[in-house]
Amino acid sequence: MEAIEPLIRKFLRSELGLDDRSIGNDTALVTTGIVDSVALVRLAAVLERATGLVIPDRDVTAEHFDTIDKILAYVAAK
């Protein structure tokens, strides 16, 4: 399984064109619209493919995905 944080950061860079150096692990991504709703489900798919986890649509929300830390915690708990 690939390390998750670099994967998320690569996604922010390559698919959203963001400078991820300005994004801390506690920077809000979803509630700020930095990651829009389309990019959010796409991120879930990228994580699924890398980890083999199944991430149901109903989990793909700010509650679990708003910051890199939250995503790491979510994936670790699965």
Place this chain on the structure above:
Amino acid sequence: MYGPTVLGAVRSLPASPVPPDLLDDAQTLGGALLTLAERFPQFECLTILNRDLREERRTFGELWTRARQIQGLLASAGFTPGSIVIIVMPTGAELLAAYFGVLLAGGVPGLVATPSNRYADETAYSARVGAILENAQAFAVYADDQIATLLRAQAAVLPPHTRILTPAQATTAADAVRVAVDPDLIATVQYSSGSTGTPKGVLLSHRAMLNNVRAVRDGLGLTPRDVSVNWIPLYHDMGLIDAFLLPMLSGCPTVLIPTMDFMREPSLWLRAVHRYSGTISWAPNFAYAICARRVPAAELEGLDLSSWRIAINAAEPVLMHTVEDFSTRFAAYGFRPEAMTPAWGLAENVTIATAHPVGAAPVAEHIDRQALATEHVARAVPPAAGTLSSVAIGRCLPRCALDIRGPRNESLPDRAVGTVWLHSDSLFAAYLRDPALTSTVLIDGWLNTGDRGYRVGEDLYFVSREKDLIVIGGEKYAPHDIEVVINRVAGVREGCVVAFGILDDQRGTETVAAVVETKETDAAALEALRDDIRRQVNQTTGLGLRHVLLVAPGGVEKTTSGKLARRATQRRYAEQLAL
């Protein structure tokens, strides 16, 4: 997991046996389906493809049989012909069968969005469905098990005694088919615009819907040899009509991808066009931007888009650089620039009224911002800093006419910017239970579209919307719905909040900003308030707020009569709101 093998490993779609003019004599949607089911029961008209590349096929005969069972369920529940049934399910064969099933029962189907991640809060979602059920005085809501369970748990925000029906209950066909024969009966109610609190039901007759389908078919030169591939949601007017009814009733093999599967794997759309040799597909601008910018090249290996002859770009402003980025990137995969087809329409005309000529590359020009703002004239100028790029969004389809009108309702000449009025044989009948609103937009057979634009010869250009609406990826959001949420956050000056959309060039669609008054001045408290606002808005609406500008009392512009002035506020803070 991608590559030529996966792209190529497919049972090809059957050639359509349907004659090109079959729809010419159809009077009603149910009648059209009956003819197709009787004459071509074995034709696999529908293919559903999901992101595991699993596919399901359905023949006209199978769809008909399933529609009869859903009709039977309604009949056994005591259905009264003419009433509305709200259907809430993801794209799939059952959704299509349910749509027809309601029609066969003599009812009026209305499709409503499923609770995707856009609605994190189940109560907020259910309240929205509840407001629609109330407005529709719906006989029932037909939903899959998962959504039915969600709605049952939220019964408190639904109208009392809401009848929730599910597919497992539909087991026995009705005794008799009841195909509507009067083309002026209402065939569908569209709820894709309007705000959460006050849903706007656009009523469409059989005649209007079939006329629009025929106008689009003729305008685009669609024949049963075309193959339609789409992922756009069917609860949206462009989805229901152009992704589903247009191809299916025209006899084209119809491929549908569940919207969430496209969202997760956008390349699935392109790979499906390849896989089925798709010729026509519809999407809002943002989807082309995603494919041009976000899809990794590894997912496109072996892709061949040379079959694609019509790529409709509609339902939100068409951006020239998105069109160019997409055409440039996918030229290497056989995509032809002239396939990109900007179009324009609205639910009140069923769907599109204009489309760029098929087979001609999109046309754009640069106009002078100053002349636009002060003289309301679109003056073409050479491209330069400060000029505005403007894409032609099409010419009238058959039996449509446009008029650009000024403030005194006078017709304006070429290049003058005014309100776009539309006349066609597919205009909506009325807004449900709102004759006053209907009479403000439907006047002497002409529709006030609420869009501002201009004409150059036959070409229409879009400039702006008259109403304060936020359109993200083709989905409409009322600013009021976002403001209501922010107004409830502690620390906010209630009533002194505006939300609006800002165009994000990179994403090819709008993003949301809010200007919010507060008496708070402490930096840490302001930061906490900003987070709170963002969290509440996201939880209730699923939207992210790109900007939350917290301003002192008086910072939000209002009109002399005390109404919120969203655009004036947006202009006032333009510099701070730059993306």
